[in-house]
Amino acid sequence: MTHATPEHHPPDELLFEYATGACTPAVGLFAACHLTLCPVCRTRVAELESLGAALLDEVEAIELSGGARDALLARLDEPEPSPTVGDGVLPKPLFDLVGPAAELPWSRVFPGLERIDLPLTQQELPARLYRFAPRLKLPTHSHAGVERTLVLTGGYTDAFGHHERGDASVLQGGFDHDVLIDPLAPCIALAVNDLPFDASRPLGRILQWYLQA
Amino acid sequence: MTCLLAHSLSQPMSDDPDVLLLAVRDERDRDAFLGLFEHFGPILKGWLCKGGMDAIAADELVQEILLRVWRRADRWDPTRGSATTWVFAIARNARIDRHRRVKSFTWDDEDPALVVDPDSGPMSRASKSQRAAAVREALEGLPDEQASVLRHAYFEQRTLREIAELQQVALGTIKSRVRLAMARLRLVLGEHR
Numbered sequence: 001m002t003h004a005t006p007e008h009h010p011p012d013e014l015l016f017e018y019a020t021g022a023c024t025p026a027v028g029l030f031a032a033c034h035l036t037l038c039p040v041c042r043t044r045v046a047e048l049e050s051l052g053a054a055l056l057d058e059v060e061a062i063e064l065s066g067g068a069r070d071a072l073l074a075r076l077d078e079p080e081p082s083p084t085v086g087d088g089v090l091p092k093p094l095f096d097l098v099g100p101a102a103e104l105p106w107s108r109v110f111p112g113l114e115r116i117d118l119p120l121t122q123q124e125l126p127a128r129l130y131r132f133a134p135r136l137k138l139p140t141h142s143h144a145g146v147e148r149t150l151v152l153t154g155g156y157t158d159a160f161g162h163h164e165r166g167d168a169s170v171l172q173g174g175f176d177h178d179v180l181i182d183p184l185a186p187c188i189a190l191a192v193n194d195l196p197f198d199a200s201r202p203l204g205r206i207l208q209w210y211l212q213a
Numbered sequence: 214m215t216c217l218l219a220h221s222l223s224q225p226m227s228d229d230p231d232v233l234l235l236a237v238r239d240e241r242d243r244d245a246f247l248g249l250f251e252h253f254g255p256i257l258k259g260w261l262c263k264g265g266m267d268a269i270a271a272d273e274l275v276q277e278i279l280l281r282v283w284r285r286a287d288r289w290d291p292t293r294g295s296a297t298t299w300v301f302a303i304a305r306n307a308r309i310d311r312h313r314r315v316k317s318f319t320w321d322d323e324d325p326a327l328v329v330d331p332d333s334g335p336m337s338r339a340s341k342s343q344r345a346a347a348v349r350e351a352l353e354g355l356p357d358e359q360a361s362v363l364r365h366a367y368f369e370q371r372t373l374r375e376i377a378e379l380q381q382v383a384l385g386t387i388k389s390r391v392r393l394a395m396a397r398l399r400l401v402l403g404e405h406r
Contacts, residue, residue: 004328004331005328005331012388012391012392012395013373013388013391013392016366016373016391016395017366017372017373019305020305020366020367020370021305021306021308021309021313021317021370022366022370022371022372022373022375023372024315025315025316025317025318028309028316028317028318029316029318031318032318032319032320033318033320035320036320036321036324036326036327036328037326037327037328038328039328039329039330039331039333040330042320042330043330043333044395044399046293046294046298047348047395047398047399047402048395048398049294049298049301049302049305050294050295050298050344050345050348050402051348051351051352051363051367051398052298052301052302052305052367053295053297053298053300053301053345053348054345054348054349054352055352055363055364055367055368056256056260056297056301057349058364059256059259059260059263059368060259060263061255061256061258061259062255062258062259062262062268062271063255063258064254064255064258064272064275065269065272068254068272068275068276069247069250071276072250072276072279072280073243073247075276075280076243076246076280076283080284083323085323085325086321086324086325086326087325087326088325088326089326090326091320091324091326092320092321092323092324092326093318093319093320093321095326120315120316121315121316166328
């Protein structure tokens with residue numbers, strides 16, 4: 001049942017904005033975490049980075065300042081922080097933000113749902129970690145913006161299939177989808193959502209609860 | 214130029230960035246590092262200024278980028294890609310951190326959570342330079358409307374939404390231009406695997 005590499009990937013344009021450096025930090029975190037778990041997308045990004053390298057040929061070189069070389073040489077002996085080692089569960093970019101999965105400071109939203117906010121900038125909604133209890137069924141919901149979900153542990157099933165560790169789902173708004181968490185273990189997911197809810201729809205309040213919860 | 218000659222009397226210094234980066238990685242060779250500085254410094258400064266940065270800030274950021282190259286050289290795998298591609302990615306992230314001043318994220322090759330590629334083999338030096346030539350060819354073969362999106366994106370770090378506004382076209386149009394360009398790139402590189 002489990003797959004060795006993910007079956008659900010972010011769209012090309014997300015990888016593109018990641019490779020050029022234009023994406024928001026939350027989307028960058030989402031991408032870097034998926035890429036940790038997905039060699040196929042790493043190949044895609046490597047292709048895009050080689051395109052970046054090729055485009056450097058079009059740049060008109062500009063001489064550096066006279067002191068640049070010596071200033072740089074002087075810095076080569078600066079001490080560096082020693083690298084930390086991840087926990088093998090959370091991709092390193094996320095681990096560096098929140099620490100090991102086993103010690104995450106979850107806040108309970110309602111029975112079966114816990115979350116942690118990861119505010120990265122003031123200009124965007126926080127990235128979030130969710131932990132869903134096994135067998136939890138999330139009500140049908142709709143959303144006006146973009147909803148990005150990356151499974152880190154456990155899994156869930158929705159209209160698009162089964163999602164497990166490494167699977168990245170990026171959904172544009174406008175439709176409903178029931179979500180059923182797998183039965184055997186909790187599901188931890190990284191969620192990066194844009195504009196949350198369509199409050200005019202009656203189901204908007206359930207979504208509001210879910211996304212604001 | 215003369216300072217490099219003064220340092221290495223016995224061996225001529227290569228100007229091939231892959232050779233230089235390998236010497237930095239394996240031997241912490243400072244002459245090789247200076248070679249990288251001479252090779253990449255002005256290009257990176259030009260890249261940053263082309264993207265709208267002022268010359269002084271660009272000069273400082275170039276030093277930061279090269280310092281990261283020095284510190285992380287042990288992470289470069291020459292069998293996976295060219296030195297220029299690797300340096301581009303470091304420069305991109307440094308630009309996010311220091312110029313946009315938001316956090317950049319990248320995967321870590323030493324991460325115990327990393328899922329390795331079961332199929333990929335090492336790239337030979339010949340195939341790396343073939344691939345670089347293939348990418349340049351793919352770029353030259355792109356229709357102007359796709360190439361211009363790439364230039365806004367790579368030189369100015371613009372989002373697709375910003376490019377759509379700049380070019381006065383729908384976001385969906387820009388997305389499909391990106392997808393087409395990526396598909397072409399994939400096709401061309403697929404022939405050189």
